[in-house]
Amino acid sequence: MHRIQQLAAEVLGQVESGRTLTEALAQAQRQGADLTAQERTALQDICYGSLRQLARLRFWLRRLVPKALPDAQLERVLQVAFYQLVYTRAADYAVVNEAVKLAERLARGKFKALVNGVLRNFLRQREEMLRLAQKDLEAATNHPRWWVKAIQQAYPQEWSSILEWNNSHPPMTLRVNVRKSTVAAYLAQLEALGMGATALDDASGILLDKPVNVRELPGFADGVVSVQDWGAQQAARLLDLHAGQRVLDACAAPGGKTCHMLEMADVEMTALDIDPQRLQRVAENLQRGGLHASLHAADAGQAADWWDGKPFDRILADVPCSASGVVRRHPDIKWLRRPGDFSTLAAQQAQMVDTLWGLLAPGGKMLYATCSIFPEENQQQLTAFLARHADAECLNQQQLLPCERHDGFYYALLAKH
Numbered sequence: 401m402h403r404i405q406q407l408a409a410e411v412l413g414q415v416e417s418g419r420t421l422t423e424a425l426a427q428a429q430r431q432g433a434d435l436t437a438q439e440r441t442a443l444q445d446i447c448y449g450s451l452r453q454l455a456r457l458r459f460w461l462r463r464l465v466p467k468a469l470p471d472a473q474l475e476r477v478l479q480v481a482f483y484q485l486v487y488t489r490a491a492d493y494a495v496v497n498e499a500v501k502l503a504e505r506l507a508r509g510k511f512k513a514l515v516n517g518v519l520r521n522f523l524r525q526r527e528e529m530l531r532l533a534q535k536d537l538e539a540a541t542n543h544p545r546w547w548v549k550a551i552q553q554a555y556p557q558e559w560s561s562i563l564e565w566n567n568s569h570p571p572m573t574l575r576v577n578v579r580k581s582t583v584a585a586y587l588a589q590l591e592a593l594g595m596g597a598t599a600l601d602d603a604s605g606i607l608l609d610k611p612v613n614v615r616e617l618p619g620f621a622d623g624v625v626s627v628q629d630w631g632a633q634q635a636a637r638l639l640d641l642h643a644g645q646r647v648l649d650a651c652a653a654p655g656g657k658t659c660h661m662l663e664m665a666d667v668e669m670t671a672l673d674i675d676p677q678r679l680q681r682v683a684e685n686l687q688r689g690g691l692h693a694s695l696h697a698a699d700a701g702q703a704a705d706w707w708d709g710k711p712f713d714r715i716l717a718d719v720p721c722s723a724s725g726v727v728r729r730h731p732d733i734k735w736l737r738r739p740g741d742f743s744t745l746a747a748q749q750a751q752m753v754d755t756l757w758g759l760l761a762p763g764g765k766m767l768y769a770t771c772s773i774f775p776e777e778n779q780q781q782l783t784a785f786l787a788r789h790a791d792a793e794c795l796n797q798q799q800l801l802p803c804e805r806h807d808g809f810y811y812a813l814l815a816k817h
Contacts, residue, residue, distance in 0.1 A: 623689030631806030653678030725808020
């Protein structure tokens with residue numbers, strides 16, 4: 401177990417230094433190449449869980465060790481152990497013993513007794529520690545204080561439930577390929593395999609009762625079904641697609657929305673992404689679904705580098721954003737973001753949509769999309785865009801908040817006169 405604790409503590413350290421959880425966990429799994437499948441799953445669960453509960457873990461650490469330890473890795477070992485003691489089924493004695501063994505290898509073993517004492521003290525005061533955490537804003541919500549204040553201001557009625565959903569496990573939702581099956585037919589296949597599921601709509605959305613490995617999904621390898629959040633599935637539906645249209649997916653990776661649009665209509669698709677490696681994911685998803693698009697590794701905001709001069713009938717502008725609506729899938733986001741990020745993101749978003757608007761044919765439609773719930777990236781961006789472009793009209797605006805069915809998304813459908 402101490403190997404898992406060590407790797408999990410290293411992941412927390414990497415995230416604190418600015419790396420994403422995805423990158424840090426991938427590195428840890430490479431380091432732990434000899435771990436069993438069960439141990440790898442445990443490592444992933446501890447890393448995700450520790451970041452979901454990080455404010456609470458930090459709170460307990462400072463209650464029990466008021467001054468920062470000289471070796472930051474020791475603090476992360478304690479945080480991981482706190483998580484295991486409260487949120488996993490691991491035996492208390494095993495967690496403590498393995499953490500002490502790990503401490504023996506850090507800082508030349510000088511803090512072995514301290515780690516042992518802190519964890520045993522925590523066990524004696526566990527109920528009191530839980531109670532005290534509920535009285536501290538950050539520890540109670542497991543979000544940075546500035547984030548809580550921003551959500552309270554934007555959503556005075558819903559803020560508490562938004563934060564609760566952010567700390568929950570995300571739902572696993574499917575998108576049925578309408579070219580190959582129907583929601584009703586696929587539900588019957590799942591039922592035959594003993595997989596509980598619910599239809600979210602008549603078009604393509606299915607919510608699984610429990611997450612499963614994609615290899616267990618019938619027809620997944622043949623593109624019959626894909627994993628895609630139900631909120632994300634709304635993008636293709638809002639764009640009002642028709643056969644023969646020239647369509648641009650401006651920030652396409654990993655390709656879920658690209659494929660969904662092609663499943664819905666025979667359109668001429670151009671898919672961009674600035675990251676060639678992420679664009680490869682788009683290619684793989686297209687291949688699995690038997691779909692075709694013209695792929696370009698390029699910056700959507702620099703049209704001269706890739707555009708052929710022919711206007712598009714539909715554009716999906718899924719712009720870079722804070723990703724504040726998908727925190728439960730990426731719990732590192734709430735710790736990596738800073739209040740100052742929004743001015744930088746807003747400038748990028750505005751520059752991109754202004755460029756893309758120039759590529760849209762008169763009478764065409766562009767969907768501005770984010771996976772954010774912060775107004776600075778959504779309603780405020782729309783207001784500013786409409787003020788800059790007299791030929792633009794907003795036909796539809798939707799703010800989806802995280803819930804049991806979907807993550808947080810924002811959509812604004814714009815028509816060009």
